[in-house]
Amino acid sequence: xxxxxxxxxxxxxxxxxxxxxxxxxxxxxxxxxxxRPYPPGQHGQSRLKFSEFALQLRExxxxxxxxGVYEKQFxxxxxxxxxxxxxxxxxxxxxxxxxxxxxxYTLGFASSxxxxxxxxxxxxxxVNGSKNNIPSFNVEKGxxxxxxEGSRGVNKVLAGIESAQKREIPDWLQADHGAFKGTVKDVPxxxxxxxxxxxxxxxxxxxx
Numbered sequence: 001x002x003x004x005x006x007x008x009x010x011x012x013x014x015x016x017x018x019x020x021x022x023x024x025x026x027x028x029x030x031x032x033x034x035x036r037p038y039p040p041g042q043h044g045q046s047r048l049k050f051s052e053f054a055l056q057l058r059e060x061x062x063x064x065x066x067x068g069v070y071e072k073q074f075x076x077x078x079x080x081x082x083x084x085x086x087x088x089x090x091x092x093x094x095x096x097x098x099x100x101x102x103x104x105y106t107l108g109f110a111s112s113x114x115x116x117x118x119x120x121x122x123x124x125x126x127v128n129g130s131k132n133n134i135p136s137f138n139v140e141k142g143x144x145x146x147x148x149e150g151s152r153g154v155n156k157v158l159a160g161i162e163s164a165q166k167r168e169i170p171d172w173l174q175a176d177h178g179a180f181k182g183t184v185k186d187v188p189x190x191x192x193x194x195x196x197x198x199x200x201x202x203x204x205x206x207x208x
Contacts, residue, residue: 101117104120
């Protein structure tokens with residue numbers, strides 16, 4: 001598995017939006033985006049005029065970085081969304097939102113998506129009672145995600161539950177932190193997806 005070696009705080013600054021990639025740090029005064037809300041680099045504070053293509057690219061990059069997927073994966077998600085019935089942009093976001101690592105984070109069992117991905121890969125979670133260590137696994141309505149009994153004392157899981165108090169769990173999920181489990185009540189609608197992104201621009205980018 002490849003990994004991101006650059007500072008993830010720079011990614012938030014580059015996309016000009018807080019992507020919550022550093023867990024609890026994003027809610028404190030130490031957040032780099034709060035201290036320097038402009039792109040990194042010596043020209044970061046310059047006023048730039050973006051072309052239509054550049055705006056489309058930025059929307060794609062922002063979404064890809066928010067969910068922590070790489071270019072090849074993101075392109076596959078787009079082609080899968082394009083094959084589905086319904087609005088392509090909404091289907092794309094739905095596929096990304098229902099990834100197991102994102103659901104683990106959204107339920108509040110990890111402090112960030114990156115941390116959730118690591119916990120899933122290290123066999124700390126069950127889906128419908130069976131071990132599942134595939135971060136890209138797409139959950140469905142009725143699925144039950146729970147922390148394995150032997151993993152309920154893991155510090156990162158406990159820290160994730162504590163940090164979840166600062167976030168709001170969307171209506172399509174139901175969390176029971178006392179029982180270390182969560183349920184997928186429904187597939188997410190566009191209104192349930194809080195990322196400020198214009199998905200139509202991503203569709204236009206790939207339709208060139």
